[in-house]
Amino acid sequence: MTLSDQPPGIDAARKQVLVFRELPPDQLARLQAVHDVTVADPRKPEERACFDAALAQAHGLIGSSFPVDAALLARAPRLEVVSSVSVGVDNYALDALQARGILLCHTPGVLDETVADSVFALLMATSRRVVELSQLVREGRWVKNIGEDLFGCDIHGKTLGLLGFGRIGQAVARRAALGFGMPVIYHARRPVDLAAQAPELQGKAAHVPLPSLLARADFVVAMLPLSDSTRNMVNADLFAAMKPGAIFINGGRGATVVEEDLLNALDHGTLWAAGLDVFATEPLPLASPLRTHPRVTPLPHIGSATHDTRHAMAALATTNLLQALAGHRPAAVYDAAQA
DSSP: OOGGGSOTTTTOOOOEEEEOSOOOHHHHHHHHTTSEEEEOOTTSHHHHHHHHHHHTTOSEEEEOSSOBOHHHHHTOTTOOEEEESSSOOTTBOHHHHHHHTOEEEOOOSTTHHHHHHHHHHHHHHHHHTHHHHHHHHHTTOOOSOOOGGGOOOOOTTOOEEEEOOSHHHHHHHHIIIIIHOOOEEEEOSSOOOHHHHOGGGTTTEEEOOHHHHHHHOSEEEEOOOOSTTTTTOBOHHHHHHSOTTOEEEEOSOGGGBOHHHHHHHHHHSSOOEEEESOOSSSSOOTTOGGGTOTTEEEOOSOTTOSHHHHHHHHHHHHHHHHHHHTTSOOSOBOOGGGO
């Protein structure tokens, strides 16, 4: 039996665990059966003092959507592992964690299909103007057959261009190519070995240079992680290079897009519409023009937001934490080389 195969918690002394975002009751009970657990959300002023006190003693952290920066880590001298209930790790000080030898775990795999569902739903809603036309009915403004000014555009047979082609990007590609007969082109740091990783997409998806993708794609879907190289990557130059009449969808990270440039491409360029599940600042500020722009379909970062998937994410994050604190190799350690 390898370390990774051993049941978590065997022969492990009770340690201090700080839960900084609410977990499902059954997953919290798994932690409490093995370790001493404090639940404190630092976003809530009434819980901040409890969080700070527990942080100083914590061997393990578990949660999401809160910055775990170098200053916070400096206040956690006993920390061994951070288990994020997320795939993305842009909230974490990677260099500081590595310097301290603190494991960072995340939850890849369990949310791929759900996020791909959400991204494709956003693509369909944007292209067929579903939200806009539903509102027309709700507000009693549907008094005659709609005219060409409210027509949408077809999806089937159109070319899908993916910026990023990881697990979720490949899941989106399957929906497009196998379900809607869409030619799929993608741009990534390196081509994917489809025979090994996605054999069903052989002959249906191709790696192309970025300029070719932008010029050919009817739908440009960004599934980019946030890093120094991708921050503000989708900017005025990229929007200007897109095919006239293209639709842009962002299901990756909001800060990969220069939002002012996106608005300019909608208002003064040839971009037809945009569907956005992520934004540079979340929740989206009330003053943001993206909130009410007539050709933007905005969603409140719901990519993985189903009961089943969020529970699966919490379960994997809990397993990661228990395994790490027991001295075993966690199921999903974040590997920057594979990101």
